[in-house]
Amino acid sequence: MDESSSSETQSLEALNLEHTSDDDMAGSEIEQGKFKCFFDEKEFPDLQKMLDYCNWSYGFDLTRIKDDMGRQIPVHNCRFGNVLTQSHDKELDEIGLIKLVNYVRSESRRIDGLPDLSSRLFLQGDEYLKPTMADDAVLYSLSELASDSATVTKQEAVGTDSYSILYKKTEQEMRLWQKAKEEMLHMKAQMADFLKNSQATFDQLQDKRWEVSQAFSELPIKEIHPHLIGQSKEDDDDAYYFSWYNYSAIHETMLKDKVRTGAYRDFVYDNKDIFAGKVVLDVGCGTGILSMFCAKAGAAKVIAVDNSGIIDKTREIVFENGLDGIIQCLRGKVEEVKLPVEKVDIIISEWMGYCLLYEAMLESVLWARDRYLAEDGLMVPSHASLYLSPLADPDFVDNLALFWQDIYGFQMTCMQRKAYEEVMIRTVPPPGVQRANKICILELPLHDTNRHELELKQKEFAFIMKEDIDTLDGFVIWFDIKFDRTRKPDPWRTDTPWGFTTAPGDLNTHWQQGVMLIAPEKNKSLKISKGEDVNGYITVKAAASSRRALEIDITWNKKEISSTNVTSNFKGSQTWLLQ
Numbered sequence: 001m002d003e004s005s006s007s008e009t010q011s012l013e014a015l016n017l018e019h020t021s022d023d024d025m026a027g028s029e030i031e032q033g034k035f036k037c038f039f040d041e042k043e044f045p046d047l048q049k050m051l052d053y054c055n056w057s058y059g060f061d062l063t064r065i066k067d068d069m070g071r072q073i074p075v076h077n078c079r080f081g082n083v084l085t086q087s088h089d090k091e092l093d094e095i096g097l098i099k100l101v102n103y104v105r106s107e108s109r110r111i112d113g114l115p116d117l118s119s120r121l122f123l124q125g126d127e128y129l130k131p132t133m134a135d136d137a138v139l140y141s142l143s144e145l146a147s148d149s150a151t152v153t154k155q156e157a158v159g160t161d162s163y164s165i166l167y168k169k170t171e172q173e174m175r176l177w178q179k180a181k182e183e184m185l186h187m188k189a190q191m192a193d194f195l196k197n198s199q200a201t202f203d204q205l206q207d208k209r210w211e212v213s214q215a216f217s218e219l220p221i222k223e224i225h226p227h228l229i230g231q232s233k234e235d236d237d238d239a240y241y242f243s244w245y246n247y248s249a250i251h252e253t254m255l256k257d258k259v260r261t262g263a264y265r266d267f268v269y270d271n272k273d274i275f276a277g278k279v280v281l282d283v284g285c286g287t288g289i290l291s292m293f294c295a296k297a298g299a300a301k302v303i304a305v306d307n308s309g310i311i312d313k314t315r316e317i318v319f320e321n322g323l324d325g326i327i328q329c330l331r332g333k334v335e336e337v338k339l340p341v342e343k344v345d346i347i348i349s350e351w352m353g354y355c356l357l358y359e360a361m362l363e364s365v366l367w368a369r370d371r372y373l374a375e376d377g378l379m380v381p382s383h384a385s386l387y388l389s390p391l392a393d394p395d396f397v398d399n400l401a402l403f404w405q406d407i408y409g410f411q412m413t414c415m416q417r418k419a420y421e422e423v424m425i426r427t428v429p430p431p432g433v434q435r436a437n438k439i440c441i442l443e444l445p446l447h448d449t450n451r452h453e454l455e456l457k458q459k460e461f462a463f464i465m466k467e468d469i470d471t472l473d474g475f476v477i478w479f480d481i482k483f484d485r486t487r488k489p490d491p492w493r494t495d496t497p498w499g500f501t502t503a504p505g506d507l508n509t510h511w512q513q514g515v516m517l518i519a520p521e522k523n524k525s526l527k528i529s530k531g532e533d534v535n536g537y538i539t540v541k542a543a544a545s546s547r548r549a550l551e552i553d554i555t556w557n558k559k560e561i562s563s564t565n566v567t568s569n570f571k572g573s574q575t576w577l578l579q
C-alpha cells in the first residue's frame with residue numbers, strides 16, 4: 001500500500017463513527033432515528049427515506065453525487081442542471097463524505113436552494129470537517145453510504161500487513177475529531193442555557209405586554225414594520241395576499257366547497273383522454289388537489305406552482321399519496337419561477353375570487369397562458385361570466401344594515417354606515433333578485449381574454465321589472481364558470497355538462513354573492529312598477545388602496561317611457577369597496 005493510500009485509509013478511520021467507542025457515543029447524546037432533510041425541516045426515521053425524499057422533492061441524489069465524485073466520470077451540476085466534462089481520479093473516502101454532507105447543509109442554508117457541486121474545492125482543507133448542524137444523524141450513518149469498492153479494499157486490507165496502518169488514527173486526526181465533538185457538546189449546552197433564559201425573558205415580556213402594545217399603537221406603520229421601508233405598494237399587497245394562504249383554514253374552506261372542488265374533479269375524471277400523457281401547469285396550486293386530480297387522470301407531468309408557504313405542505317401531501325414521481329412543486333410567483341419545460345399542454349387553476357375578480361389572480365393565469373401554453377393547449381376552466389341583478393328585499397337589508405342600530409341596547413352607527421360602503425359577501429335569498437332580469441356584464445373566454453379586459457369601464461345595463469317593488473335596495477353580483485374539452489366551442493352555450501354557478505338559489509359555494517346596498521340618502525324615490533326599467537352603467541376596477549381589492553361604481557336611474565318623451569324619475573350613483 002503506498003503512502004497516499006495509507007493516508008486516505010487513516011483519515012477514513014479517524015472519523016469513522018462505526019469504530020467510535022460507546023463512551024464517546026454516549027457523551028455526544030446523539031438523537032438516533034431523526035434524519036433531517038438537507039433543504040427543509042422534515043425529519044425521517046432512517047437515512048434512506050430521507051435521501052429518497054431529497055431526490056423526489058428536490059432532485060438531489062446524494063448517493064449518485066457521491067459515486068460521481070468518486071469515479072472517473074463527468075459530474076452532474078445539481079444547481080444548474082448541466083453535466084460538466086471534468087473527472088476525478090481520487091475516490092471519495094469517508095472524510096470526503098463528511099465534508100460533502102456538511103458542505104451541502106451549509107450551502108443550502110446560505111443560498112436557500114441546491115448547492116453548486118461542479119467543483120471539489122470544498123473537499124480541500126478542514127473547513128467542512130466541522131458539523132454544520134449539531135447532532136447530525138447523517139454523519140453517524142455514513143457507513144451506509146460507503147461504496148462497494150471501499151468495502152472490498154477494507155476487507156482485503158484486514159488480511160494483510162497493512163492492517164495496523166488501516167486502523168491507526170493519527171494524532172492530528174484524533175485532535176480534529178475530539179475538537180469537533182467538543183464543539184457539538186458546547187453548542188448543546190449553549191442551547192440549553194438559551195432555552196432556560198428565553199422562558200424567563202418571555203415571562204417578563206408577558207408582564208409588560210400592555211405597555212408594549214400601547215407604545216406600538218402610537219408608532220407609524222413603517223416603524224413597526226421596518227422591512228416594508230423601500231417596498232412598493234404592489235410588493236406590500238402581494239406579501240399580504242400570499243401570507244393569507246399560509247394558513248390551513250382557508251384551504252379547508254375551499255376543499256369543503258363541494259360545488260367548486262367537485263366541478264374540477266368531474267371535468268378532469270370525465271375527460272381522462274385529454275389529460276393522459278400531457279404536461280399540466282397548476283397555477284396557485286394550494287394543497288395540490290387539482291394537481292393530484294390531473295395526475296390520477298394520467299398526466300405525464302404536473303407542475304404545481306404556489307408562492308405561499310403552503311407549498312411545503314403540498315410537497316408532503318404529494319409524497320404521502322405516492323404522486324411525487326409525477327407532480328413537481330415549485331414555490332414562487334408563476335411570473336418569476338423557471339419551469340422545467342418550455343411549454344405545457346394544459347393550464348388548470350382555481351383563480352376566482354369574490355365577485356370573480358377579487359384578488360386579481362387571473363392576471364397571473366393569463367400571463368402563464370401567454371408564456372407557457374402550447375398553441376393548441378387547453379385552459380381549465382375555459383369560460384367565466386359575471387352577472388348583475390337589482391336587489392329588492394327589505395327584510396334581508398334590515399338584517400344586514402339595521403342590525404347595528406341596537407346591539408344589546410347600544411348603538412353602533414359607524415358600523416351601519418360601513419354596511420353601505422362595502423361589498424358584503426352574503427348568501428342572498430332568491431326572491432330578492434328574481435323581481436327583474438339578470439344582466440351579464442362581463443364574459444371571459446379564457447383562451448383569448450387579455451388582462452386589459454379584466455376591468456369594466458361604464459358597462460351599460462338595463463333591467464325590466466317583472467313585478468312592483470317598494471324600493472330598490474341595492475345590487476347583487478355573482479358568476480358562472482364553465483369547462484370545455486376544446487378551445488373553440490360556442491363559449492356561452494348552456495348545454496355544457498361541466499361547470500357551476502354561484503347564483504342565488506343554487507347550491508351554496510364559499511364565494512356566495514356580492515351584495516351592494518344603496519345608502520338610504522341616495523334612494524329618494526321608492527316605488528318601481530312592473531314593466532318599468534332601471535338602467536345605468538357599472539365600473540369595476542382595482543381599488544386605489546390595493547391592486548388586489550375591487551372598487552365598484554354604479555350609476556342608475558329609473559325612466560318612465562311615454563309616447564312623446566322620456567322622463568327621469570330618479571338618478572343615483574354610489575361606490576362600494578371589496579377589500
